[in-house]
Amino acid sequence: MQIEIIPSMARGTVSAPPSKSMAHRRLICAGLCDGVSRISGIAPSEDVLATLDCLAAIGAEYKYENNTVEIRGVDPLQMQIRSVLPCRECGSTLRFFIPVALLSSEEVTLTGSERLLARPQVVYEDTCRKNGLYFHNDGERITVRGTLKSGVYEVRGDVSSQFISGLLFVLPLLEGDSEIRITGKLESRPYIDLTLSALADSGVEAMWGENNTLLIRGGQRYQPREAEVEGDYSNAAFFEALNYVGGEVTVTGLREDSLQGDRVYTDYFKALAKGMPTLSIGACPDLGPILFAVAATQNGGIFTETARLRIKESDRGAAMAEELAKLGARVTVVEDRITVSPANLHPPAEPLCGHNDHRIVMSLAVLLARLGGVIDGAEAVKKSMPDFFDRLRELGVKTKQHDIG
Numbered sequence: 001m002q003i004e005i006i007p008s009m010a011r012g013t014v015s016a017p018p019s020k021s022m023a024h025r026r027l028i029c030a031g032l033c034d035g036v037s038r039i040s041g042i043a044p045s046e047d048v049l050a051t052l053d054c055l056a057a058i059g060a061e062y063k064y065e066n067n068t069v070e071i072r073g074v075d076p077l078q079m080q081i082r083s084v085l086p087c088r089e090c091g092s093t094l095r096f097f098i099p100v101a102l103l104s105s106e107e108v109t110l111t112g113s114e115r116l117l118a119r120p121q122v123v124y125e126d127t128c129r130k131n132g133l134y135f136h137n138d139g140e141r142i143t144v145r146g147t148l149k150s151g152v153y154e155v156r157g158d159v160s161s162q163f164i165s166g167l168l169f170v171l172p173l174l175e176g177d178s179e180i181r182i183t184g185k186l187e188s189r190p191y192i193d194l195t196l197s198a199l200a201d202s203g204v205e206a207m208w209g210e211n212n213t214l215l216i217r218g219g220q221r222y223q224p225r226e227a228e229v230e231g232d233y234s235n236a237a238f239f240e241a242l243n244y245v246g247g248e249v250t251v252t253g254l255r256e257d258s259l260q261g262d263r264v265y266t267d268y269f270k271a272l273a274k275g276m277p278t279l280s281i282g283a284c285p286d287l288g289p290i291l292f293a294v295a296a297t298q299n300g301g302i303f304t305e306t307a308r309l310r311i312k313e314s315d316r317g318a319a320m321a322e323e324l325a326k327l328g329a330r331v332t333v334v335e336d337r338i339t340v341s342p343a344n345l346h347p348p349a350e351p352l353c354g355h356n357d358h359r360i361v362m363s364l365a366v367l368l369a370r371l372g373g374v375i376d377g378a379e380a381v382k383k384s385m386p387d388f389f390d391r392l393r394e395l396g397v398k399t400k401q402h403d404i405g
Contacts, residue, residue, distance in 0.1 A: 001377070001378045001379040001401060001402070001403055002351065002374055002375065002376050002377075002378060002401070002402040002403075003365070003374065003375045003378035003389060003399055003400070003401055003402075004373075004374045004399065004400040004401075004402065005365060005368035005369060005372060005373060005374075005375070005397065005398070005399050006372055006398040006399070006400070007368075007369070007370060007371060007372040008369060008396055008397050008398045009246055009247055009248070009369075009396060010239075010242040010245075010246075010247035010248070010249050010369055010392070010395040010396055010397050011247060011248045011249065011395060011396050012248075012249065012250075012394065012395045012396065013249070013250045013251075013252060014239050014249060014250070014251055014252070014391055014394070014395060015231070015251075015252050015253040016231030016232055016233070016235065016236040016239075016251055016252065016253040016254050017043055017231070017232050017235045017236070017384075017385050017387075018041040018042065018043045018067075018229040018230070018231065018232060019229055019230050019231060019232035019233075019234075019260065020043075020045060020047055020048060020092075020232060020234075020235070020384055021092070021191065021194055021232070021234075021260065022194060022198065022229045022230055022232075023039070023041070023042050023043070023048050023051075023229045024047070024048065024051050024092050024093065024096060025165075025194060025195055025198035026039045026198055026201075026202075026227055026229060027039060027042070027048070027051050027052065027055060027069065027071065028051065028055070028096055028100070028169055029169075029198055029199065029201070029202035029204070029222050029225075030060075030069075030071045030073055030202070030222070030224070030225070031055035031058065031060040031071060031073045031074065032073055032074065032076045032100070032169065032170075032173070032222050033073040033202065033221070033222035033223060033224050033225075034073060034074065034075040034076075034221070034222075035072070035073060035223070035224035036070065036071070036072050036073075036224055037070070037071055037073065037224045037225050037226065037227070038068060038069070038070050038071075038225075038226045038227075039068065039069045039071065039225075039226075039227055039228075039229065040067060040068040040226075040227070040228045040229070041067060041068075041228045041229035041230070042064065042067050042068065042069050042229060043067065043385070043386075043387075044064075044067075044386065045382065045383060045384045045385060045386060046088055046089065046090070046382050046383045046384075046386075047088070047089075047090040047092065047093065047383055047384055049088070050086065050087050050088040050089075050090040050093040051090070051092075051093045051096070051097075052064070052069070053085075053086045053088075054085040054086065054087065054093055054097050054100075054110075055071065055073075056082075057081060057082055057083045057084065057085045057086070058074060058079050058081050058082070058085070058100065059074040059079050059080055059081070059082055060072065060073050060074050073222070073224075076100075076103050076170070076173050076222075077103065077173065079103065079104060081101070081104055081106055081108055084109045084110070084111055084141075085097050085101065085108065085109070085110040085111070086110075086111050086112075087110055087111060087112040087116060088112060088113065088116075089112060089113040089115065089116050089313065089383060090112070090116070090383075091116060091119055091160070091162060091312075092162055094110060094112055094116060094121075094142070095121070095124075095160065095162035095163055095165075095166045096162065096165060096166045096169060097110060097166075098110065098121070098124050098142065098144060098166060099124075099148060099166040099167055099169060099170040099171075100166075100169065100170060101144050102128075102133060102144055102146060102147065102148040102170070103147070103148060103170055103173065104147070105145075105146065105147045106145070107134075107143060107144070107145040108143070108144055108145070109141050109142070109143050110141065110142045110143075110144075111140070111141045111142075112142075114139065114140075115313065115314075115356070117137060117139055117140065117141070117142065118139070119311050120159070120311065121135075121137060121142065122159065123155055123156070123159060123163035124144075124163065124166075125137075127153060128144065128146065131146070131148070131149065131151075132146065133145065133146030133147075133148070134146055148170060148171075148174065149174065149176075150171060150174040150175060150176035150177060150178045150218050151176070151178055151179075152178070152179045152181060153167060153171075153178065153179070153180050153181070154180075154181045154182075154183055155167070155180055155181070155182055155183070156182070156183050156184050157182040157183060157184045157185050157186035157187060157212065158184050158185050158186075158187055160188070160308070161187070161188035161189070161191040161192050162191070164180055164182065164192050164195075164214070165191065165192060165195040167180055168180070168192070168195050168196070168199065168206055168214065168216070169195070169199075171206075171216045171218070172199070172204045172205070172206060172216050172217065172218065172220040173218075173219075173220065173221070173222075174218050174219075175218055175219055176218045176219075177215075177216060177217055177218045178216040178218060179209075179213055179214065179215060179216065180213065180214040180216070181211075181212070181213050182212040182213070182214070183212075186212050187282040187283060187305065187308075188261065188282070188283055188285070189261075189283060190259055190260060190261030190262075190283055190284075191261065192214075193259045194259050194260065196208075197259055201225060201227060202222045202223055202225055203220075203221070203222060203223035203225075204220045204221075204222055205217060205220065230254075230255050230258060230260075231252075231253035231254045231255065231258075232260070232262075233254060233258065233260045233262040233263045233265060234260070234262040234265075234284075234286045234287065235362075235384060235385050236251045236253075236254055236265075237262065237265040237269075237287060237290050238290055238362045238363070238365075238366055238388070239251050239391070239395070240265065240266065240269065241269065241290050241293065241294050241363075241366045242366055242369060242395070242397075244269060244272075244273065244294050244297050244298060245297055245366060245367065245369055245370035246369075246370055247369065247395070249395060261283040261284045262284045262286060262287055264283075264284055264287075265284070265287055265290070265291070268287070268291055269294055271301075272291070272294050272295050272298045272299065272301050273298050273299075274299075275299050276299045276300045276301055276302065276342065277301055277302070278301075278302040278303075278304060279291065279301060279302070279303055279304070280303075280304045280305050281303055281304070281305055281306060282304070282305030285305075285306075285308050285309060285312070286359060288303065288306065288309050288316050288317070288320075288338075288359075289316055289319075289320050289357075289359045289360050289362075289363040290359070290362070290363045290366065291303060292317075292320045292324065292331065292338065292340050292363070293320070293324070293363040293364070293366055293367050294366075295340040296324050296327070296329040296331075296340055296343055296345060296367070297345065297367065297370075298342075299342050300339070300340050300341050300342040300343070301339075301340050302337065302338075302339050302340075303337065303338045303339070303340075304336065304337050305336060306333075306336055306337060306338045307335060307336045309338075312357070312359075313355075313356060313357040313358065313359070313360075313380075313383070314355035314356060314357040314360060316357065316359065316360065317331075317333040317338045318333055319353075319355040319357060319360050320360065320363065321333050321338075322353070323352045323353060323355075323360070323364055324340070324343075326348040326349070326350060326352060327343075327345045327346060327347075327348055327367060327371065328343050328344060328345050328346045329341070329343040329345060330343065345367070345370075345371060346371065347371045347372050347373055348371070348373045348374075351373070351374040351375065351376045352364050352368070352373060352374065352375045352376065353375075353376050353377060354375055354376060354377030354378055354380045355377070355380075356377055356380050357380055358380045358381050358382070358383040358384045358385065359384075360380070361375055361377065361378050361380045361381050362381060362385070362388055365378075365388070365389070365392065369392070369397045374402075378401075389401075
């Protein structure tokens with residue numbers, strides 16, 4: 001799908017989309033609970049639908065109506081996995097469900113896109129090898145076999161926090177206590193805290209101990225709950241960014257006491273408006289593309305701890321450098337640092353490429369609201385916010401959709 005954006009001023013109020021991160025977590029807790037839960041505030045993004053597909057594959061039953069999921073979960077220690085677990089393009093779904101699959105002694109297959117299965121799974125590969133479990137990734141599917149046991153697990157802190165969250169979902173269910181010892185520098189702690197919060201809301205306790213160690217009591221069970229998913233700071237950032245390209249937009253529906261690491265976007269945007277700051281995105285990598293876009297409209301910026309952007313849906317640093325160059329901005333990408341130089345932006349002389357990455361598409365759309373232009377591959381927004389362009393139009397941004405073969 002190709003989207004043409006006509007220069008126009010965004011004006012009005014928009015509610016923050018529901019948090020995809022919390023939706024995954026609440027749904028998995030409900031799916032591993034032998035009872036009925038109701039989770040409201042579930043938006044039908046491709047990523048969340050992948051988690052629902054996988055819950056159905058392990059035997060959970062759900063009804064999805066009016067952004068609310070009523071789900072009858074399974075007894076996690078007695079579940080019968082009915083089919084392949086289809087993770088689509090969602091890294092969270094894949095990394096959360098590999099440990100779930102290891103609750104069963106059966107051979108379990110998980111599938112996903114080529115890009116997803118190329119993303120590193122070294123934590124689980126090492127965990128399976130050390131514990132005598134089977135793990136195989138042939139590039140088209142991941143197959144695991146064996147039963148995870150309680151114990152002490154060491155995980156590097158500079159890899160994705162999704163591995164730690166995946167273990168946190170299942171270790172409390174096992175007989176015997178466990179520990180997750182995080183070695184080296186811990187990145188993305190806010191995502192781990194979101195997982196601990198979701199567990200606690202469902203009656204399961206795990207806690208931080210000393211020296212970046214997570215303490216997990218065994219023999220626990222998830223309890224059914226009625227819960228609402230809070231607003232998403234990472235996706236709200238795209239609408240707030242419209243204020244830096246001439247818009248007048250108010251974003252509502254965000255919790256001020258949220259544990260989401262992406263809540264720093266408000267401070268980071270202000271810093272970019274004042275000068276050319278140095279900002280770490282180690283705890284908020286999903287903000288990378290929109291921060292680069294805002295930096296290009298303001299005074300530039302230097303961003304550190306960016307290496308992990310290479311293994312997202314696209315190589316996000318390289319992708320934004322390529323597309324911002326079409327608008328007149330210079331972006332320098334090195335090992336763990338990205339510099340956006342101050343620039344006088346201009347409309348692109350050719351279509352921009354979405355790189356099959358929802359956050360690239362939405363970041364570019366913000367810039368084109370001021371400059372005008374075309375984005376190829378705009379359908380990538382379905383991954384996290386399928387109504388993104390509808391929301392833009394409601395704010396007064398003029399767009400034309402062109403379906404191309």
